[in-house]
Amino acid sequence: MAVAETGGLDPVLAFGLVGALGVGSQWLAWRLRLPAIVLMLVAGLIIGPVTGVLDPAAQFGDMLQPMIAVAVAIILFEGGLTLDLHRLSDAAKGVRRLVLIGAPLGWIASASALHFVAGLSWESSAVFGGIMIVTGPTVIAPLLRQARLQRRPAALMQWEAIVNDPVGALAAVLAFEVVMVLRTATSAGHAVIEIGMGVAIASVLGLAAGWGVVRAFRQAWVPEYMKVPVLFVVLLGVFALADHVLHESGLLAVTIMGLWIANAKLPSFTEIYRFKEHATVLLVSGVFILLAAGMSFERLAVLDWRAGAFVLAVILLARPLPVLAALAFTNVPWRERLLVAFTGPRGVVLVAVAGLFGERLAQLGLPDADRIAPLAFALVAATVVLHGFTLAPMAHLLGLTASRLPGVLIMGGSKWAVELGAALKKMDLPVIIADPNNAHLRSAREAGLDTFYGDILSEAAEERVDLVAYEKLICASDNDAYNTLVATDLAPEFGRENVFQVKRVRETSSRHSLPATLGGQAFGANETYFEANAAIAGGCEFRVTKLTEEFTAEDWRAAQTEAVPIAELGPGGSLRLLGPEDELRGTPGTHLLARLPKRAERKAPEAAGEDI
Structure with missing residues (x-):
């Protein structure tokens, strides 16, 4: 020394x-x-x-x-x-x-x-x-x-x-x-x-x-x-x-x-x-x-x-x-x-x-x-x-806690976003949907979700939206450029590992590719805004299943071959949004959120898991 x-x-x-x-x-x-x-x-x-x-x-x-x-x-x-x-x-x-x-x-x-x-x-x-x-x-x-x-x-x-x-x-x-x-x-x-x-x-x-x-x-x-x-x-x-x-x-x-x-x-x-x-x-x-x-x-x-x-x-x-x-x-x-x-x-x-x-x-x-x-x-x-x-x-x-669970802020009020928000709320997670177009928020309000009408990057949002209550950000509007802007601007606030974005339409084009420093992470099936909403319109839904020692992640995966995992809420209250390459942890007591065909259209018989 x-x-x-x-x-x-x-x-x-x-x-x-x-x-x-x-x-x-x-x-x-x-x-x-x-x-x-x-x-x-x-x-x-x-x-x-x-x-x-x-x-x-x-x-x-x-x-x-x-x-x-x-x-x-x-x-x-x-x-x-x-x-x-x-x-x-x-x-x-x-x-x-x-x-x-x-x-x-x-x-x-x-x-x-x-x-x-x-x-x-x-x-x-x-x-x-x-x-x-x-x-x-x-x-x-x-x-x-x-x-x-x-x-x-x-x-x-x-x-x-x-x-x-x-x-x-x-x-x-x-x-x-x-x-x-x-x-x-x-x-x-x-x-x-x-x-x-x-x-x-x-x-x-x-x-x-x-x-x-x-x-x-x-x-x-x-x-x-x-x-x-x-x-x-x-x-x-x-x-x-x-x-x-x-x-x-x-x-x-x-x-x-x-x-x-x-x-x-x-x-x-x-x-x-x-x-x-x-x-x-x-x-x-x-x-x-x-x-x-x-x-x-x-x-x-x-x-x-x-x-x-x-x-x-x-x-x-x-x-x-x-x-x-x-x-x-x-x-x-x-x-x-x-x-x-x-x-x-x-x-x-x-x-x-x-x-x-x-x-x-x-x-x-x-x-x-x-x-x-x-x-x-x-x-x-x-x-x-x-x-x-x-x-x-x-x-x-004193009764002043909003929630002991991590919240999710969804930017964009599409049908897909509302269905996802409702499923997250079913898991007792705080959820808010923001959109600069008030008409896009009508379905969210009818579903009983909290909403913010305006630009999420505005001073009004800083004063009215309590970002402390939300741990994850999902940018899912119909404007890819705006999604990228919001994800990039709010990444220091949320942490880059907690910011997600729907796939850009021209993401694979060399003329339109962006550096890794811009935008958010992929999640779910890594679909574009239009692909994600088309899946909901075509008969898919979000469902929450509780994993147990008797019904593990492997059992769930075998029973739900068409399912797309979206998120895991661990028994300790930790929320994890899943990307296309992420593996399920599957701890007993975990609530698993996935997108899959509606009950009447499933080919496989109903699994033995506990749906919520």
Whole structure:
């Protein structure tokens, strides 16, 4: 193993280790359906204080703090990019109240808990309490997918997390600037002037940079392949320049820059945001591993009974009371208020920003600043573990779960789609059919299926269709180009392995073939829209059969030689759409959906399986 002259890992090897552990923890968490932040915390502590393999301060030296500061700046910029004010204005009243009333009350309640329970000074409490507003958008989304909540409580928690991400960062930045200026200024008047100038300069720089980037991109002054690099350079320049004027005002500047770009309606915004999202995943992982590895047993020793009492105070008081006050006198039912009030997992952003400001406050001479990072770790670990295991049971107890089974979104309202949707609904799966032609949805509504009239890629669909409730997407309209567009655009949302598409009419033609990066996967008999509907019109139907130990998949296949397997719903609730080459797993208790001739037209006698 490479070792630096000063001892420990070589810096390059340390970089590789941090990246591998960060991304590896997220992948393992995805496989195990666990909160990624818990695994990253464990990994960081193991390679840091437990084994001593990595000491970030020794490996990276004076570059450690600038690295973390730049990473946090990029993370907060990405947070600003998520806040579309137009979509916020159209959001429910409850969401607006959670942001406009709940966030300030949460700041006050969190700061009070830090001061009176954890024993921090008001200065440290004000800074740390600001970032505690953030409920962790990277943590809440996986929890919502696991719990499968009804639309409104899921929307309340998801939008609160998205909007409060930059709001909490701004609160912490402003509080830190006040503390810093009051500590360094010679008089109160000088402090007010310095704070005002710092905020004004940071705001002007952020707005000017955002406006300049938008104008340059709209006017095609920057080629497409250079837009992301230019954005990164401008971001770093704005952060450095604002930070030079007033320490940590750079974080305010880049957040404002992100807000401006998010609301500019850039045609290339989706590509920019996705790249920034990927970069943020890497940075969040790296920062969290570095901060966890930088912990020592001496610093963790401050987690005494007061730290435990502080965590309890946040979970039972500082989180629920502001939420209940904010949602008072609204049309949000009391069950949903309780669920939102007692669900507040904190995420990596809180740890990253709290760790950075803890170092800065320590440099200003605050004796209790070194307690901020351990308290942040304790709060994040406790809330993520607690809500990760209690959200689904609590939602079920309150009657707020939509379904414990994975849903299916079918795009296209043909007869074939309606018959398939009805069969899936018979398996107790949530199903919705979307179509931009309202007349195509008449049969779906008559069959009792949920529908969405409009373009599934529109902003209206984002607001009205709860994509969290649906795990699979089937693109099956009569327009092959539109099917390909929808499958390609929503693949990052659903995961490419969960996006399917009917066969294109000219798919085998070399003139019309598309690369594998476009469109969805084949399923069923891999038929075109017209072939699939012709089969239904010609006397086929969808039927669901339950496999047992006595009637296996082999028995079913022998009895149903003309059947085309479509999907398997395992006994554990896992849904698997089958392609032409996929083999049946056939676990006893599996519900098998297939297309086959109607009963009266079958040549073989009725099988011994249990049809539903």
